[in-house]
Amino acid sequence: VQLQASGGGLVQAGNSLRLSCAASGHAFSSYSVAWFRQGPGKEREFVAYISWTGESPTYVDSVRGRFTISRDNAKKTVYLQMNSLRPEDTAVYYCAAQARNSDYRRATTYGYWGQGTLVTVSS
Numbered sequence: 001v002q003l004q005a006s007g008g009g010l011v012q013a014g015n016s017l018r019l020s021c022a023a024s025g026h027a028f029s030s031y032s033v034a035w036f037r038q039g040p041g042k043e044r045e046f047v048a049y050i051s052w053t054g055e056s057p058t059y060v061d062s063v064r065g066r067f068t069i070s071r072d073n074a075k076k077t078v079y080l081q082m083n084s085l086r087p088e089d090t091a092v093y094y095c096a097a098q099a100r101n102s103d104y105r106r107a108t109t110y111g112y113w114g115q116g117t118l119v120t121v122s123s
Helices: none
Strands: 002-006 009-012 017-024 033-038 045-050 067-072 077-082 091-099 110-113 117-122
Touching: 002 091, 002 110, 017 033, 017 091, 017 117, 033 067, 033 077, 045 067, 045 077, 077 091
Parallel strands: 009 117
Antiparallel strands: 002 017, 017 077, 033 045, 033 091, 067 077, 091 110, 091 117
């Protein structure tokens, strides 16, 4: 499976962006997917998770209520809708697929990674 993240850019605080994670490979629809981010000088952190069925999406507290993760298995794509963006959301955002255990908030859980897309939020 290869993952391609896109949709990043420069926006003002309060605005929205939608990130996409497009996958190749026939098994993608059976994989759970997560978004992580890594801000300047920070460690990579978990942002959101969605199971292969799309049920029970999970978020880090700092984005809950502002970000929405969703997937379209027919298009082999997972989305991250980001609303009410804040300067502290500035980071490179990565999508990851195939959680190999239940610790879905940990980056090492995932078998596949996209290349990242930069989101910059100006104040």
